[in-house]
Amino acid sequence: MLKVLKFGGSSMADAKQFEKVKSIVQADPARRVVIVSAAGKRFSDDHKLTDLLYLCYAHLKYGVSCDTVFDMIRSRYMEIRDDLGLKTDLETEFAALRKKMDAGISQDELVSRGEYFAARLMADYLGYDFLDSELWLKFNLDGTVDQEKSYEILARTASGRRVVIPGFYGTMPDGSIKTFTRGGSDITGALAAAALDADVYENWTDVSGFLMADPRIVKDPLPIERITYSELRELSYIGAQVLHEGTIFPVREKNIPLNIRNTNQPEHPGTMIMESFDETEESLDGNFITGIAGRKNFSVITITKNGMSNEVGVLRRILEVLEKYQLVLEYLPSGIDSVSLVVAADKLRPCQYQLLGDIQKMLKPDSIHVTEDMAIVAAVGRKMAFKPGTSGKIFAALGENGINIRMITQGPDELNIIVGVDNKDFAGAIRVLYDSFVK
Incomplete structure (x- = not known):
């Protein structure tokens, strides 16, 4: 069995969250492929690393010094590394990035470094191989993903290995870095799961699956235990805060179950999304409204x-x-x-x-x-x-x-x-x- 896992920004925010991720991965030997987002907020007034990287690029674009912002980004990742006692050579990596920024760097390449550094650290921490997304996730000239080529490369390069992959980006035909829109790490995870014909795609975030109603309107709504892809699309269209259709299409196309889980409550089963469910299981669920x-x-x-x-x-x-x-x-x-x-x-x-x-x-x-x-x-x-x-x-x-x-x-x-x-x-x-x- 193979499980592909994607961890969101809140799961990558600091060393304590890294420790939770490691416990989750090690709890199941089938969890061999891990996709990560850039480090997210540690507390409500904190900054997402991706936001800081966009800000960094804006400073460069208008000729304003970005030293303070760049130092914040570098310090966050070095703090995670040092707290975990890792040996990743971030000093050399950040020095090379800074030199590239001074010489001229695209916005996509700069903001992609949030996921890149997060994956480098997570690979070191788990003892997994680091597999850069620029090696396998290929875009067409029109900006769409070349699924056939991407799937073939990943299936070949990840076969039999335990790997950590940065989300959010891939490369254009000319080799330049291209990012997805926001939430792109979800797309990377789904593409990886589809490419590897995973048995389950686990999307780990900071909520225990989807809720039956908006908690701002209904007090303590029950979680949705099982939902079909069709129902998910309906709820998403009507306004529910669930995954965007583009982030689930690759796994739906291959009928791979998608499990939404909570990094902070790993014992909670979360929400399971499938094309259809066994009638015996359905009969056990008394709710006919999802x-x-x-x-x-x-x-x-x-x-x-x-x-x-x-x-x-x-x-x-x-x-x-x-x-x-x-x-x-x-x-x-x-x-x-x-x-x-x-x-x-x-x-x-x-x-x-x-x-x-x-x-x-x-x-x-x-x-x-x-x-x-x-x-x-x-x-x-x-x-x-x-x-x-x-x-x-x-x-x-x-x-x-x-x-x-x-x-x-x-x-x-x-x-x-x-x-x-x-x-x-x-x-x-x-x-x-x-x-x-x-x-």
Whole structure:
């Protein structure tokens, strides 16, 4: 068995966190490939090393001395090394980096050094080989990852070895360093797991998996023990703070289980994400709602026209108007002679009257009405499709608590039930659904 592990910035913040990482890795001989982020915050007012490296580059760009910032970065890593009694020659490494900065260095290469130094230290501490991401993670000229080439190189170079890999960066065809966007170490970890056909990809952070609702709204929400990739995508889209789709695509593509774990509570099983789960395991879980999430501040454009349902090409023409104004259509509830367009209010506001004018001119509708200050709340669950009356229970629970439902929509896969409520009822709606179906 092979487990690929990725540790986030909070897990790399100082020597004590390094010790926790080592205990986790050593607890399971299958944990042979480790991807790390740059050192994160040690306390609330502390700095992430990546932020300091971006600041360093800004100083260089505008001809301002970055000595103080550079010394902070160097001191953090040397402190970790010395506290752990390691022998990594950081002095020579930082001297070479400083010389390169003075001669001219790209922003991507400079900010990638946070992960580079973290991985060098972690490899030394674990007694693993250091495997630089620039050796295997290859980008195409358009900035996308060359998966075939990257997978082949990593499978060959990491085979039979215990390695630590820096996250966040790889190389362009000309050999220059290129970084991912923020959160790129998650992508590196997923790519490594996919390249090596790992049995499990463990993503270690500072939370024990995902929660069933926002803890800022619901007090002490239960953790999500198991969730499918489809449910994760639904919750992410509707506003839950979960992994971005791009960070999980490589492992989903190969159907590799993804386990979100907490470095500070390693005994907690966290959240397991898979394409599907065994029916026997499913029957043990009494909850048929996996998670509840939502977002505020939508506008709903409702267009009514007698005979609209018999008119060919209406939706296409409406969507062309939205495209003209670069508006993303979030949801599209419809009736026989009406259609509602749910869009982000802040995106609609600057072009609202021009857009309504275009629709009026094109469709000559009986009426156009804009409802503002709308919030979207979704109950997501793969098992809702097998529970008759779920929709009715949701509507009844909201109604009994005085929350007016302004809009209802549900996908054909019955993975979610989405309701529109007034902004002022947003938090209340989430609490009512959680209390009614989870507690």
